[in-house]
Amino acid sequence: MIRNEFIDERTKKSIGLDEIMNNLSTLTDYGGKAKTNMKPYVREDIEELRLALEDLNTVKEFSENHKEILNELREAIHIIKDVSGSIKRLKGREALNEIDLFELKSQFMEIEKLRDLLIVSKEIYLERFKLNSSKLEIELLDPEKSGIKTFYMYDAFSVDLSEIRKTKREIEKNISLMKEKRREEVFDETGLMPSKNGENRISISKKVEIERLRSCGKVAISSESFSSLVFKVRNSNNLNALINKLDDLEIQEEKEEFKIRKILVEKLSRNVEKFEENIVAVGELDLFIAKAGYAIEIGAIKPIIEDGSSIEIKKGRHISTEIALKSKDSQITAVDINLSKGVTLITGANMGGKTVNLKMVSLIVSLSQHAMFVPAESARIGLVNFVYLSVGDEQSEKQGLSTFGAEIFNLKEVIAKSEEMGLILIDEIARGTNPTEGQAIAKAIIQYLKNKSSITMITSHFDGLCTIEGVKHLQVKGLSGADIGKMKRDVRENARYEMIFEKYMDYSLEEVKNVGLVPRDALLVAEIMGLSKEIIDSANEMK
Template structure:
């Protein structure tokens, strides 16, 4: 069973949460992309994950430790393909060998960091330095991460390089002798590369050079002519010898790289295990940091299928309000199997409350801390949402048709333990039929194993037995005389936000939907005559 479909994730802004979890290494990013929820039956595994997260919180708070982690993680590259190539018998390039050597040093540094700071690890997160491979790639124990094919890898390579050095030395020595002779005989100094540029107006010198045995023409411009040392027969032989030695050196270096690649391939399990451990540590540090950023708490995971949130906050909405110097009103709610209905005026925060319950529940299932004072949760098998405009242009469905399609999908799952969230049930059709459908759906879901939370603007939908009626406090406690006095001195939207109480309260099942809509209309400046007529109509109803 799919835990959350794409529509539900989008409705709950779940991707926003994932985007806020910062990972640094390619392995941490990989594990973040593969994050899966803990579902019903995986309570112990989720508790263990949350405990790990709790253990890492102090180290995230320690700026020095966090900086040390970032410094190491920032240099880690994705070497999975290189290790796989070595495993399959390919010969790695010097760049790949350098990167693996550097990775081994980073593993050692990470292991030291964790041991020095007594940072706990679990079996699937252990960092294990691969000392033999590290020594193989750093045979002279330089401790420098740069890679070089050392002479000690091969006696033949050592001999070839020695011969190369001697041959190069002979070439330079003979060229030096020729340079000195040219300087003595022609009174000119050659450049370090053995060339000289002679102006064309220096005809006497050019005539001397024309038949000179140790210089040869290279190129010319409209002003100068360039010459270089003419190789002697011995220099030509030495240069040919040098080319052969370079070819031998390359072939011998290839053998060394082949040997090193095989050794890396043999240790693929250790390398992959360290990559996995780094990814898990990186992800848990990212989750811990986000938990601190939202002042989150560890949810209490229980066997009973319940959701209890104490002063929960919607992180995305809270961040948005903070930019406007406004505060999010925390929401407290207790839900169990069956149906709970939220009633209240538009702008009263019903939809946000619905999203908050879904988002915090999803976060807990994914092993994250929760932006709340406390949360108790029994795991579900799924979360299903019908929130927002469900019009489907692809299927030619109206808003009502799209909504009913999603509600039907939720109803089909309702015999399993899950969370169903429905916003403004049957809002896309006429009021009489919408009320009838809403009440019928509530009646059907109230005895199912799913926890269903819905919002409605219909009276009496929540007056069935076993249905919990939650009401937005709204403007019910507002002194409207005081409010009217402030209406001319304050932005009307800000005024509503300041006076609106978004908290939920449990009310008796026969309590009507509150009439905050009239008060909101009054604040927003709707004509007084219209408002008076509306109040009369309500009294007559």
């Protein structure tokens, strides 16, 4: 089983898994990449999954009990930027510029700060979050121990660099003094003091001043316009010699800096694996904190991962549905469900939440196998190798209409791998054709799947399916205990039918045996919603 076939994009969207993933608020690009690269754990990874869930539980408990320290950790994580490009160039031993070295130095200092916080917060400093020390790298890039993130080519990097810069400073000082002396000489000779940049700008109308400057051998015309002339102080031969020497020193300085950068790259590249391990650890820490935060937000719990092939969920909730109901001041009904290898058939009332139950099961299993906590009171999950969900589009606004042919095409593929220990969930099987043939096809598929190693859950309104030997039959309690008269009155007084049904509908499941017919409630629902009595009576006569 190829892991990327665990669940397809259509199903992720339908059950709300992609929405949950989007709601994991990571703080760094590293955490974002870790989230994007999340893969489901399958049966061969069971011990890794158990460890990941245990680690997540530790992070969740830490998040709940040490909020101030958690905020410090989040702040330390938040400032860590993505320097993957610089690391990649370092790995290839490419020449790094000062921007690359600045990024690396900043990263080393930020990770060292995070590492210090984690060491103090030892409960959360788990093996998967272990950070390699960056102290040696910080010392390498900050030889003068400035403690600032900005990278500078310090004199301390080499004796030659220090000597070159010392000589440069002396020459620059002498050049400045000689230029100042030259300005003073021009003033003494002409009575006109050049500006700091060595220029005299003279209006074309000032003939005397122009003539004085023309006769001075220490200046020359550098530019002229219709209104003025600009005279520039000429450098002496000694000054030009110093300037040429300074130019040579700048070339030497560039060469020495390039040499130093090569040495830095050589030394840093020896520990690239260590830096890459830190990137992974920061991404994991960021992602686990996001997972823990989301688990706290939705009231999720750690699922127990079973060795066998069964699924036991107590008071499970489908998050997207729960959020939608809360927005309408309503509450979701948490559902208990136990599944094992073979087929479980669910029947029951229209609008009884059967489709939501399918989505809830597939979501809880998928979250569990992505090492996330699940919205339930408890959950014991036997790992599956794939999740397949087929739901009716009239109950899923996120799907396009599917034909009977498309349904059978998809079923053909999943049935072919039903021995691969997957989770198969089918809503209203074979609904897209005539009832007689649909019932026959549904019965044949159930007969085929009941002895396979996959866990299959099917909803249907067809009679006769629940008497198939070896099939577990669950039924939505529905409106069986509701006060129908009161419900009708509420419907007449409130146009929001869905709220009335949510109030009176019992969405819980109960196992039933030796019941051949599925519940007959379509006419009752139609009557409650106000369909003409004449039509209702006529339909009852035709049953």
